[in-house]
Amino acid sequence: MMNKTSMIYVHIPFCVKKCDYCDFTSFVCDEDTKSRYFESLFKQIDTESESVGKLPIDSVFIGGGTPSCVNEKYIYKLSEKLKDRFDVKGGAEFTIECNPGSVTKEKLSVYKEAGINRISIGLQSTDNSELKLLSRVHDYEGFLRTYDLVRGAGFGNVNIDIMSALPTQTRSSYKKTLECVVSLKPEHISAYSLIVEEGTPFYERYKDGKGLPGEDVDREMYHDTKAFLKENGYERYEISNYAKTGFEFKHNTGYWTRKPYLGFGLAAASFFNEERSTMHSDLRRYIEGDHEKEVEKISKEDAMAEFMFLGLRLTKGVSKKAFEEVFSLCIYDVYGKEIEELTKEGLIIDGKEVLYLTDFGLDVSNVAMAKFLK
Numbered sequence: 476m477m478n479k480t481s482m483i484y485v486h487i488p489f490c491v492k493k494c495d496y497c498d499f500t501s502f503v504c505d506e507d508t509k510s511r512y513f514e515s516l517f518k519q520i521d522t523e524s525e526s527v528g529k530l531p532i533d534s535v536f537i538g539g540g541t542p543s544c545v546n547e548k549y550i551y552k553l554s555e556k557l558k559d560r561f562d563v564k565g566g567a568e569f570t571i572e573c574n575p576g577s578v579t580k581e582k583l584s585v586y587k588e589a590g591i592n593r594i595s596i597g598l599q600s601t602d603n604s605e606l607k608l609l610s611r612v613h614d615y616e617g618f619l620r621t622y623d624l625v626r627g628a629g630f631g632n633v634n635i636d637i638m639s640a641l642p643t644q645t646r647s648s649y650k651k652t653l654e655c656v657v658s659l660k661p662e663h664i665s666a667y668s669l670i671v672e673e674g675t676p677f678y679e680r681y682k683d684g685k686g687l688p689g690e691d692v693d694r695e696m697y698h699d700t701k702a703f704l705k706e707n708g709y710e711r712y713e714i715s716n717y718a719k720t721g722f723e724f725k726h727n728t729g730y731w732t733r734k735p736y737l738g739f740g741l742a743a744a745s746f747f748n749e750e751r752s753t754m755h756s757d758l759r760r761y762i763e764g765d766h767e768k769e770v771e772k773i774s775k776e777d778a779m780a781e782f783m784f785l786g787l788r789l790t791k792g793v794s795k796k797a798f799e800e801v802f803s804l805c806i807y808d809v810y811g812k813e814i815e816e817l818t819k820e821g822l823i824i825d826g827k828e829v830l831y832l833t834d835f836g837l838d839v840s841n842v843a844m845a846k847f848l849k
């Protein structure tokens with residue numbers, strides 16, 4: 476059942492400042508803590524690679540947090556460690572998340588030397604008052620300087636993250652963000668709606684929805700994104716992700732197609748041998764060398780459901796033949812009723828070889844995917 480190659484995710488849980496809407500595992504820490512974190516991270520990689528062997532890897536993603544806020548020497552050592560312990564393939568996609576203002580020319584040249592070939596920049600909005608409300612550390616001008624540095628360093632595969640449904644954001648201010656981003660011609664754009672997460676300062680401020688664009692406006696922004704990015708040569712290949720031809724994000728596509736991956740670092744998840752495991756999120760315990768994970772064995776029923784609801788996120792849909800190959804069962808014997816209902820409701824197209832969500836199905840994807848969760 477296992478694919479030939481796997482992927483690696485590494486979590487760097489440090490940021491310059493905590494944003495008010497963020498519920499990711501990330502902290503503002505001193506240099507000593509960062510150094511001890513990397514020591515512990517390298518130990519985890521050593522230990523776990525011993526048990527799985529020198530696996531072939533075709534995608535590495537260093538995420539966070541803000542990986543670009545740590546000294547580049549750690550990123551270089553991390554890359555060396557991964558290449559030493561795994562068979563990182565020559566053409567592997569190798570991404571690092573960067574935030575505006577936290578990269579320098581020197582850092583970028585070390586990233587290149589380390590083999591990183593894709594940069595993902597968290598912009599969120601080009602409107603400085605919106606950025607301020609999000610409590611981001613950067614402004615739009617700072618982002619532009621970072622973007623120029625990234626291009627100047629020769630990176631030809633760049634993603635920009637943007638967000639809609641932000642406090643005070645209007646359809647026209649969001650359109651401006653879309654226009655500015657497109658004018659920069661990144662290869663990839665991720666466009667998500669803000670989710671107000673419990674436990675964040677935003678939750679206290681906005682839990683009743685006041686001060687945020689309403690659901691109708693959010694839907695309009697979502698439709699604006701689809702239309703505008705399409706007009707400008709970006710293909711939507713997943714519900715919230717758009718790319719120029721050939722620049723789809725392989726790593727996330729791997730998540731959606733249930734490709735095995737190893738996660739290293741605090742709170743990082745792994746999916747390997749039909750088992751999902753997640754590292755705890757206690758930074759103090761982690762730097763003291765406690766690498767205990769919560770392990771969840773995935774049943775065949777759950778695996779089939781995942782195959783469907785993850786795969787349907789992709790506009791190309793799920794292959795019926797692949798389902799049969801993986802599970803030795805005909806897709807109609809397992810989900811015949813669901814497929815029939817979704818087809819009748821106009822949410823899914825039952826093509827000759829693949830099943831995929833219609834435009835309307837993608838718009839209400841939660842409804843379609845819920846069918847596969849029994």
Ligand code: SF4
Pocket residue numbers: 489490491492493494497498499501539540541574597
């Ligand atoms: S930069 Fe990203 S990870 Fe860091 S606090 Fe802000 S939203 Fe969270």
